Amino acid sequence: MLPETGYMSLLKAAATDRPEYPLHRFNALAELTRDEVRDLQALGEPPVRCRRGETIRTEGQPADGIHLLYEGWVSSSVVLRSGKRLIQKLHLPGDMLGTPSMVLPAAADTLTAVTGATTSFVPNATLQELFARRPRIAAMLFMAAQLERLTLMDALASTGRASATESMARFLLDLHHRLGMLGAVEQDCFDLPATQEMVGDLLGLTPVHVNRTLRGMVKQGLIEMKGRKVRLVDLAALRSLSPLPVRKPLFEPSWLPAPSANGSKAV
Amino acid sequence: MLPETGYMSLLKAAATDRPEYPLHRFNALAELTRDEVRDLQALGEPPVRCRRGETIRTEGQPADGIHLLYEGWVSSSVVLRSGKRLIQKLHLPGDMLGTPSMVLPAAADTLTAVTGATTSFVPNATLQELFARRPRIAAMLFMAAQLERLTLMDALASTGRASATESMARFLLDLHHRLGMLGAVEQDCFDLPATQEMVGDLLGLTPVHVNRTLRGMVKQGLIEMKGRKVRLVDLAALRSLSPLPVRKPLFEPSWLPAPSANGSKAV
């Protein structure tokens, strides 16, 4: 019972000193009301901490909810029949993990902590309730799903059709952009906790070739690397290498429903 | 003004003799009430017919709505910076086209009719109203988006990481499955109106290599081809070639909201 006690104490600590769920993804879509913020912050169960390499959820397991990522990096991966692993996405804080599996009896992907990570579980029933009570948040979740589709479409465009260097450029620019929104980029320099093997599984390349590609880009003066820090030296050149430009989603789409009136009091 | 008259008469004809929008995608998720069916059938503007090769909507154009596909095949494509074209998906009847662009100021993809096709436009404002009025349909649309994400994830798994033959097997099995739901498959034989170049743009292969791959599969006895008809001769072998199994979505997920009570009268 020893592990249990550690887990319980962690839960207790989280309940009293709960970290904040980053809402920048929602804020990019619309200005949230105070009630909406409160609802979203209270959505999940108490956040749980897991260590690097730990599995949060395994492909094929029954899945009856999603996970909110509070802190850290988490990968979403699938194993192909050939035995190869495919990483579909590297999730950053603020992402909602595992939503595609909501329509399946079992989880479609495996969620693994790339760094230490804090996540919070949200049962499907809770989401159902939110959908019925807050049509505006429902619409935003729908839009978030469409944004994820766009991301996947762009990934599809870069993988297979583009050269290794082009794919890599896109990957680095995407991270640069997403980490930038979290304030984790300084002078175009950021932490890349993924191993080269992971990057390979993400881009559809051999780890060996990932290495050669990165070294080549360093030699060309496109990037600098030191340990697990990367600096994008020549952003312009990287952008012109990338098969697609980074997308700018629309701010406050006109067709969002009005905020619901039912909150703690007025709105 | 000549084209206008043709267009107008077509609209009028459609208004009186409107074709049905295939709802099998929704029916796979939940049993629709009569009111829901009525709402969905009345959702779009009068359907419009377009001919093979015609463009329904171009990438970069302002997009303030989506398209329901009533009949025919439509491709969704993007042009990369390199000039290469990427086809993201071949849409079949019942699909909703262009939803990812709802979160963007301009369309993310170009919609082109692969065969003659009938589509109906749905302004974003109409969808907004539906979201607010029918939370259950909103939830189903959300789930449909998640299903599309799964499809894209699988496509990502097959493109770039799998061999040409494996990708092709998956592509053919996917069509076999989707066309089957529409009743367009007889004895594992179906029409494939896409050119080999299109298939190449879809799988990330050269048209030349698409040809070699198909011919190879014929020689191996996996498939048969005659004109633009394909027959999947050895389904078992194709399935074991495919990098991922075809997914079976969950029927009637328990967390769907209850149908709204407001029907033909009150709102």
Added chain:
DNA sequence: CGGACTGTTGAAATATATCAATATTTGTGG
């Protein structure tokens, strides 16, 4: 301190792209 990951580099093998030429099909106007 040592063992296990992780990164780096080289040489050979291979799947796919590219270039090019010819056959076949499809669509269109007479």
Added chain:
DNA sequence: CCACAAATATTGATATATTTCAACAGTCCG
């Protein structure tokens, strides 16, 4: 219905990016 042009399919020879295999050097972490 035919004839003709354009689009599409087919096949061969060669080029190339990436993989695979293999060996070794760092680096992390208990």
